[in-house]
Amino acid sequence: MPVTSSAADPSQNRLTRALGGRHVLAIGLGCMPMSAHGRPEESQSIRTVHAALDAGVRLFDTADAYARDESEVGHNERLLGRALRGRSEDDVIVATKGGHIRRGEEWDLDGHPAHLRAACEASLRALGREAIDLYQYHRPDPKVPFAESVGVFKELKDEGKILHVGLSNVTVAQLEEADRIVEIAAVQNELSLTYAAPLANGEADACAARGIPLLAWSPLGGMTAASLAGELEVVRQAAERHGASPQQVVLAWLLASSPAVLPIPGSRRPETILDSVAATGLELDADEIEAIDALADRRPQQR
Numbered sequence: 001m002p003v004t005s006s007a008a009d010p011s012q013n014r015l016t017r018a019l020g021g022r023h024v025l026a027i028g029l030g031c032m033p034m035s036a037h038g039r040p041e042e043s044q045s046i047r048t049v050h051a052a053l054d055a056g057v058r059l060f061d062t063a064d065a066y067a068r069d070e071s072e073v074g075h076n077e078r079l080l081g082r083a084l085r086g087r088s089e090d091d092v093i094v095a096t097k098g099g100h101i102r103r104g105e106e107w108d109l110d111g112h113p114a115h116l117r118a119a120c121e122a123s124l125r126a127l128g129r130e131a132i133d134l135y136q137y138h139r140p141d142p143k144v145p146f147a148e149s150v151g152v153f154k155e156l157k158d159e160g161k162i163l164h165v166g167l168s169n170v171t172v173a174q175l176e177e178a179d180r181i182v183e184i185a186a187v188q189n190e191l192s193l194t195y196a197a198p199l200a201n202g203e204a205d206a207c208a209a210r211g212i213p214l215l216a217w218s219p220l221g222g223m224t225a226a227s228l229a230g231e232l233e234v235v236r237q238a239a240e241r242h243g244a245s246p247q248q249v250v251l252a253w254l255l256a257s258s259p260a261v262l263p264i265p266g267s268r269r270p271e272t273i274l275d276s277v278a279a280t281g282l283e284l285d286a287d288e289i290e291a292i293d294a295l296a297d298r299r300p301q302q303r
Helices: 042-054 075-084 113-127 146-158 172-179 197-201 203-210 225-231 233-242 246-257 270-281 286-293
Strands: 016-019 022-025 059-061 093-098 100-103 106-109 132-137 162-168 184-190 214-217 261-263
Touching (some): 042 270, 059 214, 075 113, 093 162, 093 184, 113 132, 132 146, 162 172, 172 203, 184 197, 184 203, 197 203, 203 214, 225 233, 233 246, 233 286
Parallel strands (some): 093 132, 162 184
Antiparallel strands (some): 016 022, 100 106
16 A cells, blocks of 8 residues: 555655655656657646555656757646646645756756756746745756855755755765755655666765665666566566566665665656556565666766
């Protein structure tokens, strides 16, 4: 059964993670696919968000840049805002990001303080919220001193426009630098079987030591059930043994890889997020974890 923030002694429950002073289900919803090319009808996206809510999901991840192109920046935030409107939001954490921008259909970076401040204001309007629960620096801009960009997030927090500050696509050294400026509540980095560098680079360990989550984006590495089962025999066998989907097996392995990891799989359909949530109830045995772990690409990577 899905575990919500009201679970008894949630700090001891492997199905939850601490975020911003609350305990939430250890699976979040990545909303980007609802606004990318090939996106579904809005009504389907809203059903997906509602299905996640009903299943106990309390973390919803978006960004101003999640759109088809520059002309519709904020699309995903506006969609998520509409989907949550009228639903109880007391225990929902909406996470959005600024600093990754669109130029036409291409992606670019802008970590200048003026842009980040304007982006935050635009995100507040798009989401229809008085404060952003978790506002994340989407990707460091090498053209702007990192501390200068992070400093704006501290100002926005001090002003009450954001409740918690997060980082995305960062190294341990950047986390340490940012943490000296403002309290960091979460780190969002890519993490999957095919990109397990955060387990080798120390990013997961650094988050665990701070008691903050590592939000794993693209946790399935873009692999479908057919490719996971077809290419990874160990995953297929574990799925058959537990009567689970290959995706659930991989997510369960991620949850077992570190007490900090909180996967945020993207979804376009209610069925897929419900399948992902079911991974919180799948407990792999030690031999299965070890066998899957041997498949992970843990080679350290430069960001």
